[in-house]
Amino acid sequence: MTTVHLGMPLVRAPRGVGMLREQEPFPAAARRALADPQLRANIRRATGTIRDKRQRMVDEVPDWEQLRDAGSALKAATMARLPELLVQLEEQVTARGGTVHWARDAHEANRIVTSLVQATGADEVVKVKSMATVEIGLNQALEAAGIAAWETDLAELIVQLGRDRPSHILVPAIHRNRAEIREIFRREMPGLGTEVPADLSDVPAELAALSRRHLRAKFLSARVAVSGANFAVAETGTLAVVESEGNGRMCLTLPQTLITVMGIEKLVPTWRDLEVFLQLLPRSSTGERMNPYTSTWTGVTPGDGPQELHLVLLDNGRSATLADEVGRSALHCIRCSACLNVCPVYERTGGHAYGSVYPGPIGAVLSPQLTGVQDNASLPYASSLCGACFDACPVKIDIPRLLVELRAQHVEARAEEHPVPSAEAVAMAAAAWTMARSKRWVRAQRASRIGRLLARRSGRLPALPFPLARWTSSRELPVPPEETFRDWWARERG
Ligand code: SF4
Numbered sequence: 001m002t003t004v005h006l007g008m009p010l011v012r013a014p015r016g017v018g019m020l021r022e023q024e025p026f027p028a029a030a031r032r033a034l035a036d037p038q039l040r041a042n043i044r045r046a047t048g049t050i051r052d053k054r055q056r057m058v059d060e061v062p063d064w065e066q067l068r069d070a071g072s073a074l075k076a077a078t079m080a081r082l083p084e085l086l087v088q089l090e091e092q093v094t095a096r097g098g099t100v101h102w103a104r105d106a107h108e109a110n111r112i113v114t115s116l117v118q119a120t121g122a123d124e125v126v127k128v129k130s131m132a133t134v135e136i137g138l139n140q141a142l143e144a145a146g147i148a149a150w151e152t153d154l155a156e157l158i159v160q161l162g163r164d165r166p167s168h169i170l171v172p173a174i175h176r177n178r179a180e181i182r183e184i185f186r187r188e189m190p191g192l193g194t195e196v197p198a199d200l201s202d203v204p205a206e207l208a209a210l211s212r213r214h215l216r217a218k219f220l221s222a223r224v225a226v227s228g229a230n231f232a233v234a235e236t237g238t239l240a241v242v243e244s245e246g247n248g249r250m251c252l253t254l255p256q257t258l259i260t261v262m263g264i265e266k267l268v269p270t271w272r273d274l275e276v277f278l279q280l281l282p283r284s285s286t287g288e289r290m291n292p293y294t295s296t297w298t299g300v301t302p303g304d305g306p307q308e309l310h311l312v313l314l315d316n317g318r319s320a321t322l323a324d325e326v327g328r329s330a331l332h333c334i335r336c337s338a339c340l341n342v343c344p345v346y347e348r349t350g351g352h353a354y355g356s357v358y359p360g361p362i363g364a365v366l367s368p369q370l371t372g373v374q375d376n377a378s379l380p381y382a383s384s385l386c387g388a389c390f391d392a393c394p395v396k397i398d399i400p401r402l403l404v405e406l407r408a409q410h411v412e413a414r415a416e417e418h419p420v421p422s423a424e425a426v427a428m429a430a431a432a433w434t435m436a437r438s439k440r441w442v443r444a445q446r447a448s449r450i451g452r453l454l455a456r457r458s459g460r461l462p463a464l465p466f467p468l469a470r471w472t473s474s475r476e477l478p479v480p481p482e483e484t485f486r487d488w489w490a491r492e493r494g
Helices: 026-034 037-059 064-080 082-095 106-120 131-135 138-144 154-161 178-188 204-221 247-253 271-285 318-322 327-332 338-342 344-349 360-371 388-392 399-417 423-435 438-448 450-454 485-493
Strands: 099-103 124-127 148-151 224-227 231-233 238-243 257-263 293-298 308-314
Touching: 026 037, 026 344, 037 271, 037 338, 037 344, 064 082, 064 271, 064 327, 082 099, 082 308, 099 106, 106 138, 106 224, 106 257, 106 308, 124 204, 124 247, 131 138, 131 257, 138 148, 148 154, 154 178, 154 204, 178 204, 204 247, 224 247, 231 271, 238 247, 238 271, 247 293, 318 327, 318 360, 327 360, 327 399, 338 360, 338 388, 344 360, 360 388, 360 399, 388 399, 423 438, 438 450
Parallel strands: 099 308, 124 148, 124 224, 224 257, 257 308
Antiparallel strands: 231 238, 238 293
16 A cells, blocks of 8 residues: 555644643553552443443354454555545535634644634533544633533543543543442532432432433533544545434534534545444444444534534644554544453553553554654553454454554664663563574573572562563563473474
8 A cells, every 4th residue: 555645744743732642651650550449340340341242242243254354444445545535525515514624733623623612702612522622632722712611421521520531432431430420420510500419329320310401401502512523424524423322412413503523534435334334333332233323414404403514624643644554554443442341451450541532452552653652652562462452343453563563663763862772672682692593592491490490489480680670570470491392392203
C-alpha cells in the first residue's frame, strides 16, 4: 500500500490540552492501581461479565471470521483512499445543508466548537458520549469560555460529576461500583437543582431514574448539542451514532444546533459497508446482537430536528499515523473495547494508569502514535504481548506487532538522544554477542547453572543487583533447567 497524504503538514496532538498523554510513566501509575483492591475487584467483575457476554454473542455467528476479514479489508481500503473520501464527505454534507470544518489539532477544534456555540448565544450544551471531545479537552475549553457542557451518557455523567477521568472506552466509569455512584449522585445532584430522595439506594434502576430526571431538564432546555460519530458515510454525508441508552438520540434531535466532532478515520465509503460494522461493533462491545439505538442523520431537514449542522473533522495526529505504513492500522479501530476486556494488564491496572482517554491495548498503540512516541514512551511496554487483543479485535488489528514496532521506534529515538547506552541496550548487546556463536552460547548456558545453586533453598532466584534489578523488580527470573535442550538432544539423539 502506498503512503497516504492529506495535503497537510503531519502534525501530532499538541501538548497542554486534552487527555492523551500519560502524566506519569505507566509502571508508576500501574503500581498505585495494583495496590487498590477495590478498584481491581470492580474492574475484574465488569470486564469478566462483558467478556463472557461477548463470547456468547460471537459464538452465535457462523461466519464471524469472514466478518472480521471483511471489516479489516474495508478499513484498509478506506485508509488507502482517505483523502478523496473525506472530500466526498465534505461535498455531501455541504450539499445537504451542513457545514464542514477542518481542525488540524485539539486547539483548532476547541476554537471552532467554542465559537460555533458562542454564535448561537447559548451558555450550555448537551453532549453525546464522544471520545474525540475528551481527547481534545473540549469540556475544559468550553468551561473556560463560560459554557457549561453536560454529559448525557450515564457513565460519562458519573465521571463528570465525580470530577474523575474515564477509564474504559465503552464504560468510562467501570472503576466505580454502585455504592460509589450513589455517593457521587447524593453529593452532586442537589447543587445542580435535581432533588435526591433521602432513601436513594444503590439499585441500578433507581440510580438510572435519578439521572434521567436530571438529564431530562437539560434535554429540554439546551439549544446546542455536541456529539461524536461512530461512522460517517462518504457517499451520502450521513453521520451515525450507536448507543445503548437513547440519551444520544435526544441530543441529536431536540436542540436547534448540532455540532459533531469526528476523527477523520471514522469514515466508511458506502452505506453497504455499514452493514459489516453494525454487526461487528455491538457483539464486540456490549455483547449484544444489535445496538439498542442506532441514529443516523444527513444534513438538515427544514422543520425537523436540528436546523444547523456542523461537522468538525479532527486530525490531531491522525494524518501522521496514516503516513506510517505499519502503524496506520491502529486507525482501523472502531472503539469496541473488546481488546481492553481480554487484556490481563488492563484487568489489573484499570484505565487511569494509561493516562489517556484511550486505555488498554489499543490505547497503548494509539496514544503514542497521536502524540509521538516520546510523549507516551512507557505505553508500548504496558503489555505482555500475549496476543489476546489481536484474537478479540473485530477488525483484526495486530496490536502486539504494533507495540513491538513502537518499542523499536522508542529504542531508536532514545539511542539518538542519549549517546550513552541504557542498561537494557547493554544487556541486549551482550545477549546478541553471546548468541552469535554456538560455543559462547553453550558456555553461557553452563554458567547459568550456578543459578540452580542460588535457587536451591527458596526455589526462586534472588533479585539481581543494579542495573539488572530494573528487570527483576517486576519479574521473576526462571530457574535454569537441570538439563539444557542441547544436552537432552545429545543424550537422546546424539
Ligand atoms: S483495537 Fe480492535 S478490539 Fe480494541 S477497541 Fe479497537 S476495534 Fe475494538
